Amino acid sequence: MRPLTAMARHRALPRDPAPSKWKYRYQRMMLTPGFRSLMRVGVPLALITIIAVSWYSHDENRALAIAKWEGMKRDVQQRPEFMVGALDVTGADDALTRNVLAQLPVAFPVSSFDLDLEQMRKTVEALDAVRSARVRVGTAGVLNVDITPRTSVAVWRDGGVLRLLDEEGTFAGFVETRADRLDLPLIAGQGAQAHIAEALALFRDAKPIGSRLRGLVRMGERRWDVVLDRDQRILLPGENPVAALDRVIVLHQARDMLDRDVAVVDMRNGNRPTLRMNKEAADAFRRVSYNEADE
Amino acid sequence: MGDLYDSQRAMRAMRKAAMQRGVIAILDIGTSKIACLVLRFDGPETFRDADGIGSLAGQSSFRVIGAATTRSRGVKFGEVDAMQETERAIRTAVQAAQKMANVRVDHVIACISGGRPRSYGLDGAIDIENGLVGDGDIGRVMAACDVPDYGEERDVLHAQPVNFALDHRSGMADPRGQIGNQLTCDMHMLTVDSIALQNIFFCIKRCDLELAGIASSAYASGISSLVEDEQELGSACIDLGGGSTGISVFMKKHMIYADTVRMGGDHVTGDISMGLSVPMATAERIKTFYGGVVATGMDDREMIEIGGDTGDYEHDRRTVSRAELIGIMRPRVEEILEEVRVRLDAAGFEYLPSQQIVLTGGASQIPGLDGLASKILGQQVRLGRPLRVQGLPQAAIGPAFSGAVGLTLFAAHPQDEWWDFEIPAEKYPARSLKRAVKWFKDNW
Incomplete structure (x- = not known):
């Protein structure tokens, strides 16, 4: 019998190639649509991913990539279009401007990407004299701080310190001496800053005796004393103090009450206003009364 | 029988799946060549406008997108002889066709040319119960056909209803919906050697392909090369292949007889090889270039170099005249045709109208x-070429491809077979679960 193996096939037979079983299967697999798209898309994608991950897994490569990225970022941020070269404070007086500049230690020139505008705004608004502030990078690389300052309406003597208050009773700064802000009324006493509106109403009401008015003192955190010169005091009730002050002013205008030797006008009880005289006045009054009784 | 019924039904289901996917392969496993065609089914609208006549004979709904032929190996008389070699040849053909089509095919319709087919004409009759022929009655009348004992080692390849008769009216193609008392059915059954069939099954399975249908190659050649009036009036298609010659007789558009003669062109080549003592390859070349069956005076003077590679001058410079070659070929061709004549006579071909x-x-x-065939077989002989189908390459339109082209038509429009109809319930074994399920289906 002739050998059955392929090697022994007769040489004269025409060349007749047939695919091997695995080649045939491979070709059929390559004709499967899903497999083809996998080879076309999936394998290159996987290859790229593997290469990228293996490159990135080395520390020096990672550092290099990060450094490169940071450098690129810096190059863009340091472009002259983004640089800020000056600080401009608007809406504040000179003292406040100096104060604001001291609070914002920015070394110019600086990239606008490095500026934390929100933080700067908070810093500026934390100042007593500033009611609100807007911080923005304006045109031509100027950092613009637009400040709305607090308007002081009164001076509050708190212990040995003179504080400025705005109409909401918020601190708006300090003054060294009373003489610095003679235009503002003076209030004192604990809790005075919480009732600043009432105090201002009283000051407006006390215009007729304005030349003699020293200030208002909050007593016991519930009522006001009006302090005049010559150590005179008007004790006002806790409720409706303006009406009580009006009565005193009317009395003063009719009888010149406050020009007399009166130490205290006590209006705390509305039904029973009381006067306390000075010692000399009281003695004199008593002497006059004896004399009249003797006659 | 039940087993075969199931396997044929499974193939039909596979064919349906392939149609849904739209791609199916045709595999003509012959003795001299293996042809593979890849068909794409898209419906008639894709290639031609649907209005007008539309698809003619159904072949416009598909297109051949891949075709490949390879020399057959390991096949003898149309049967698988060396399985490894046949498998390699199938792989070659399928791979080349796939490459041309650029699509992967998984389903294959194959044909078998050998296996000693044997035809049986069956008939059966039933009484119609409610006077109206329904779908179930078709299945019942086919089941009532008296199946002969065709042997242990054989399988049914085709079982086609050829003719229905209702009472005294015969020649009906479709009796459904008609009124009558007795329904009679004539069926043509073709059996082949089950070993040959199993071998082809196995070869295709080893190529990772699914078999979606199998047909006799004589039948496939008949439906591709016979024109409509020939199929209608009665004709025979003689498929002269390499290792076997298929005979199929058609009447009223149905195959009524098929047979093969286990001789073909390879035997002619063998005779030349023996007569001139040349190798088979040389003999095949001489036959193709100079062969003939009618000698004239001119042929005595035409000398053919038959060559050789022994190194001996006298031997290598031999010549024969063409008359001698014809003298070798003619007896074998005559023998084949005589054998065909015998088969046709046995089938009663002379009683057909045409x-x-x-x-x-x-x-x-x-x-x-x-000319030779008309002397042996009768006056009405013509040479046939297969029908033109869309997309078939020029190299594959010759008569050698009538079997492959016939299979494409078979794939596009398969004939009704016995297994396309429901088995009547009484054929199931008693107390079958299926019967209970069917009862439930029918009643709810």
Whole structure:
């Protein structure tokens, strides 16, 4: 019998190639649509991913990539279009401007990407004299701080310190001496800053005796004393103090009450206003009364 | 029988799946060549406008997108002889066709040319119960056909209802919906050797392909090379292949008889090889270039170099005259045709209204064959070529491809077979679960 193996096939037979079983299967697999798209898309994608991950897994490569990225970022941020070269404070007086500049230690020139505008705004608004502030990078690389300052309406003597208050009773700064802000009324006493509106109403009401008015003192955190010169005091009730002050002013205008030797006008009880005289006045009054009784 | 019914039904289901996918392969496993065609089914609208006549004979709904032929190996008489070699040849053909089509095919319709087919004409009759023929009655009348004992080692390849008769009316194609008392059915059954069939099954399975249908190659050649009037009035298609010659007789558009003669063109080549003592390859070349069956005076003077590679000058410079070559070929061709004549006589071909004989297949290209065949088979002989189908390459339109082209038509429009109809319930084994399920289905 002739050998059955392929090697022994007769040489004269025409060349007749047939695919091997695995080649045939491979070709059929390559004709499967899903497999083809996998080879076309999936394998290159996987290859790229593997290469990228293996490159990135080395520390020096990672550092290099990060450094490169940071450098690129810096190059863009340091472009002259983004640089800020000056600080401009608007809406504040000179003292406040100096104060604001001291609070914002920015070394110019600086990239606008490095500026934390929100933080700067908070810093500026934390100042007593500033009611609100807007911080923005304006045109031509100027950092613009637009400040709305607090308007002081009164001076509050708190212990040995003179504080400025705005109409909401918020601190708006300090003054060294009373003489610095003679235009503002003076209030004192604990809790005075919480009732600043009432105090201002009283000051407006006390215009007729304005030349003699020293200030208002909050007593016991519930009522006001009006302090005049010559150590005179008007004790006002806790409720409706303006009406009580009006009565005193009317009395003063009719009888010149406050020009007399009166130490205290006590209006705390509305039904029973009381006067306390000075010692000399009281003695004199008593002497006059004896004399009249003797006659 | 039940087993075969199931496997044929499974193939039909596979064919349906392939149609849904739209791609199916045709595999003509012959003795001299293996042809593979890849078909794409898209419906008639894709290639031609749907209005007008539309698809003619159904072949416009598909297109051949891949075709490949390879020399057959390991096949003898149309049967698998060396399985490894046949498998390699199938792989070659399928791979080349896939490459041309650029699509992967998983389903294959194959044909078998050998396996000693045997035809049986069956008939059966039933009484119609409610006077109206329904779907179930078709299945019942086929089941009532008296199946002969065709042997242990054989399988049914085709079982086609050929004719229905209702009472005294015969020649009906579709009796459904008609009124009558007795329904009679004539069926043509073709059996082949089950070993040959199993081998082809196995070869295709080893190529990672699914078999979606199998047909006799004689039948496939008949439906591709016989024109409509020949199929209607009665004709025989003689498919002269390499290792076997298929005979199929058609009448009223149905195959009524099929047979094979286990001789073909390869035997002619063998005779030349023996007569001139040359190798088979040389003999095949001489046959193709100079062969013929009618000698004339001119042929005595035409000398053919038959060559050789022994190194001996006298031996290597031999010549024969063409008359001698014809003298070798003619007796074998005559023998084949005589054998065909015997088969046709046995089938009663002479009683058909028309006795057209169509010669096709690779060996029908021998010059002068039609003259010789008309002397042996009768006056009405013509050479047939297969029908034109869309997309078939020029190299594959010759008569050698009538079997492959016939299979494409078979794939597009398969004939009703016995297994396309429901088995009547009484054929199931008693107390079957299926019967209970069917009862439930029918009643709810």
